[in-house]
Amino acid sequence: MLPSWSLVFGIVFGAAVGSFLNMLVYRLPRNLSIVFPPSHCPACGHRLGVLDLVPLLSYLFLRGRCRYCRAPIPIRYFLVEAWNTALWAWLWHQWLIAGDLPLRFVIYAFASSVLIAIFFIDLEHYLIPDELNVALLILGLLHAGLLAGAATDWSWASLGVLSFRNAVLGALVGAGLLSLIAILGRVGLRKDAMGHGDIKLARGMGALLLAPGMLTAFALAIALGATIGGIWTLLRYRKAPANASTLELPEPEPEPIASLVLACALYMLWVDALLTLLPQRVQQRVYALLGQAEEVEEPFVETPHTLPFGPFLSLGTLMVLLFGEVFAGWVRAYLEWAGL
Ligand SMILES: [Zn+2]
Structure with a gap:
């Protein structure tokens, strides 16, 4: 102390x-x-x-x-x-x-810096640099590996016990959940429901927060996104009601389903994260082999009703990082009330 x-x-x-x-x-x-x-x-x-x-x-x-x-x-x-x-x-x-717990300070502090960078970059450019997502994943694994057994806000749940295995599971839950939403959205709504960067971000969140924390942060992100996104859309439409031409912009062509499913599988297996650590030339060759146009996503076409999701995922993660105890208490009270 x-x-x-x-x-x-x-x-x-x-x-x-x-x-x-x-x-x-x-x-x-x-x-x-x-x-x-x-x-x-x-x-x-x-x-x-x-x-x-x-x-x-x-x-x-x-x-x-x-x-x-x-x-x-x-x-x-x-x-x-x-x-x-x-x-x-x-x-x-x-x-x-x-x-x-000095180690936890170091890891949480750098993780929150990574999340701040993601917040501002995604807000402005509609992309999340791979380096940041990989950094978050590594910080999460280090946290679980070096502090295995240390108390977390979720220690009462078996998936909330701090261990390397649970961090890997958390990453799988995070990437899996967002992959599922991306694929279902693509099939059902015929549009890109989730960016690739968001899926990779959820993976890092899962490694750092473990599965219970990741799901809580995701729920917070959805709540924040719905509230702030709704207000934002209203303000934008009110400000430019006559600007009908921008409203009629054609929706960007959605990504082919096969390519999306393959990408999600790569993210679940951490192939992209491992590749990020290799020289660019090697990365490009592997992506060419896999038939994936190197990572770089199509330039984003901004329509008046779109907001990136990454900033909300960042905010949700920061809230759980700082006030996890409060949210964990709520979740636990709810589970007890529901008799689970
Ligand atoms: Zn100057």
């Missing part, structure tokens, strides 16, 4: 990692190198100095504008750093000051 004043370190580390996260959120979806070139303003190209890169404070002092060309800096930069700082501070308190 660390003294309360050590929370300062949680805040500083959280802010520093948040700053790095901003770079990932910008570069990963654009397929840019994350090591080169050094940070620069995308508007004027001026290289950023130390004073431009102080997390949170630089944004405030520069009032959200580039020091050199005055181009506005998206508010996202500030939000990513603030959110990451808050989560790291919270987890620091939960697992290092109030509790005493």
